[in-house]
Amino acid sequence: MIRVGVNGYGTIGKRVADAVAAQADMELVGVTKASPDYGVEAAARRGYDLYAAVEDRTDEFAAAGVDLAGAIGDLLDAVDVVVDCAPSGVGERNAPVYEAHDTKAVFQGGEDAAVADASFNARGRFEAARGADSVRVVSCNTTALSRLLAPLDETYGVEKARVTLVRRGGDPNETDRGPINDIVPDPATVPSHHGPDVNEILPDVTVDTAALKAPVTGMHTHSVNVTLETDPDPAAVRDLLADESRIFLVPEGAGIDGAGALKEYAADAGRPRGDLWENCVWEESISVTGRDLYLFQNVHQEADVVPENVDAIRAMASDVDAAESVARTNETLGVGLDSRLADGELVRTELPADD
Ligand SMILES: NC(=O)C1=CN([C@@H]2O[C@H](COP(=O)(O)OP(=O)(O)OC[C@H]3O[C@@H](n4cnc5c(N)ncnc54)[C@H](O)[C@@H]3O)[C@@H](O)[C@H]2O)C=CC1
Numbered sequence: 001m002i003r004v005g006v007n008g009y010g011t012i013g014k015r016v017a018d019a020v021a022a023q024a025d026m027e028l029v030g031v032t033k034a035s036p037d038y039g040v041e042a043a044a045r046r047g048y049d050l051y052a053a054v055e056d057r058t059d060e061f062a063a064a065g066v067d068l069a070g071a072i073g074d075l076l077d078a079v080d081v082v083v084d085c086a087p088s089g090v091g092e093r094n095a096p097v098y099e100a101h102d103t104k105a106v107f108q109g110g111e112d113a114a115v116a117d118a119s120f121n122a123r124g125r126f127e128a129a130r131g132a133d134s135v136r137v138v139s140c141n142t143t144a145l146s147r148l149l150a151p152l153d154e155t156y157g158v159e160k161a162r163v164t165l166v167r168r169g170g171d172p173n174e175t176d177r178g179p180i181n182d183i184v185p186d187p188a189t190v191p192s193h194h195g196p197d198v199n200e201i202l203p204d205v206t207v208d209t210a211a212l213k214a215p216v217t218g219m220h221t222h223s224v225n226v227t228l229e230t231d232p233d234p235a236a237v238r239d240l241l242a243d244e245s246r247i248f249l250v251p252e253g254a255g256i257d258g259a260g261a262l263k264e265y266a267a268d269a270g271r272p273r274g275d276l277w278e279n280c281v282w283e284e285s286i287s288v289t290g291r292d293l294y295l296f297q298n299v300h301q302e303a304d305v306v307p308e309n310v311d312a313i314r315a316m317a318s319d320v321d322a323a324e325s326v327a328r329t330n331e332t333l334g335v336g337l338d339s340r341l342a343d344g345e346l347v348r349t350e351l352p353a354d355d
């Protein structure tokens with residue numbers, strides 16, 4: 001049993017906590033909060049022990065009437081692995097604390113690659129994390145690009161990938177983020193951090209990335225062009241991507257025309273928080289001109305890194321191999337949307353006839 005703590009119960013942390021709690025080979029020992037806001041209630045409702053993320057802030061929790069199991073040091077002493085889900089840059093400041101407690105740590109993609117021994121994606125780089133003291137799960141966009149480019153490179157060889165990323169301005173609960181009335185190059189220089197970050201996972205793939213921010217909160221959208229080393233057949237590319245367990249081909253003809261419909265589809269499918277853990281590749285966008293492949297994919301920024309965090313924990317703290325870990329994570333979370341609609345096999349439920 002791998003004992004796990006989550007430091008930072010925010011957008012990513014609360015999802016990672018639920019995913020860890022669902023694993024038969026992991027025990028969620030507890031989660032931390034930096035302050036006693038509404039997230040405390042969500043943790044309590046799920047029965048998670050709560051710890052103060054900052055040692056000298058326990059009085060704030062007492063004043064708010066919130067019971068704590070301890071502070072971050074107590075949690076670190078009780079776990080094998082801590083998953084740092086603190087805001088970007090704070091993870092780097094937390095790193096020496098984890099080292100002092102001799103606790104393995106998983107960091108998130110808001111940190112620089114140098115924060116950890118290895119960058120992680122289950123599809124492209126599972127074994128690099130084997131037994132490591134620290135790993136960094138790459139950012140949501142980088143995770144999605146790695147999942148897409150790994151099978152393309154293995155099957156056809158990637159001569160060069162060019163990706164334009166239209167990033168969401170902020171998460172739905174981030175009222176202070178923007179832009180609210182513009183589409184802004186972010187950064188205005190090329191490459192954005194995503195290309196070099198993909199190379200932390202797939203060092204031999206040539207990829208240029210350019211990024212913008214748009215006034216939306218639901219998902220990121222990628223416009224992808226990959227020049228392959230051998231001629232691809234669009235149907236074969238479709239089958240290749242359909243076989244990837246963490247890629248969902250958005251069925252042509254389903255009427256799912258954007259992030260709003262995708263999120264509703266996920267919610268209708270019973271996904272917790274309407275989460276989409278998979279890359280969402282628009283099936284009809286898969287096009288080929290010579291050796292150039294084009295497609296669009298959407299990425300649910302709050303969700304796609306969650307299964308990767310679970311696999312990163314296994315890579316660091318067990319001898320389970322990549323295929324087995326991915327299978328266990330997918331099975332327990334329910335990763336892999338059913339696209340029977342695409343094959344015309346949707347089972348219709350008979351509605352009772354009106355009297
Ligand atoms: N939100 C997103 O779309 C994605 C975020 N990430 C990365 O995940 C990390 C976390 O991001 P979010 O969950 O969005 O942030 P968030 O702001 O939603 O949550 C961060 C949590 O950490 C807490 N915290 C503050 N100071 C802390 C400290 N010193 N120690 C521990 N916890 C502390 C905050 O109170 C908050 O609950 C960042 O590195 C980010 O770049 C990665 C993929 C997607």
Ligand SMILES: O=C(OP(=O)(O)O)[C@H](O)COP(=O)(O)O
Pocket residue numbers: 088109110139140141142167169170194301
């Ligand atoms: O990891 C993310 O995006 P990124 O891959 O563009 O860095 C998350 O969506 C967080 O990005 P943010 O730094 O805009 O909050």
